[in-house]
Amino acid sequence: MYIAEAISMADRVIVLSKRPAFVKSIHTINLTLENERTPLSSREAPEFRHYFNTIWKELDVHVR
Structure with missing residues (x-):
């Protein structure tokens, strides 16, 4: 899960x-x-920060 890398290199995520x-x-x-x-x-x-925060929230990641 490399959100920053995806945003910085892709045209869509x-x-x-x-x-x-x-x-x-x-x-x-x-x-x-x-x-x-x-x-x-x-x-x-x-x-960049807006995309990162939005995608992070959508992933609903819970570290256990």
């Missing part, structure tokens, strides 16, 4: 449910960048 899996949501990633998009520059985009 698909969140799946627990088994049996179904698609919970699809996020089209649109980042505002001044220069070329790279994994590092993507993390500096103002929208």
Whole structure:
């Protein structure tokens, strides 16, 4: 589960449910960048944190 990596490298992120899996949501990633998009520059985009927090909440992860 590498949310930051998915957001910084993908054009969209698909969140799946627990088994049996179904698609919970699809996020089209649109980042505002001044220069070329790279994994590092993507993390500096103002929208990055919003995508990260939204996807994290949708995953409903409980560490045991």
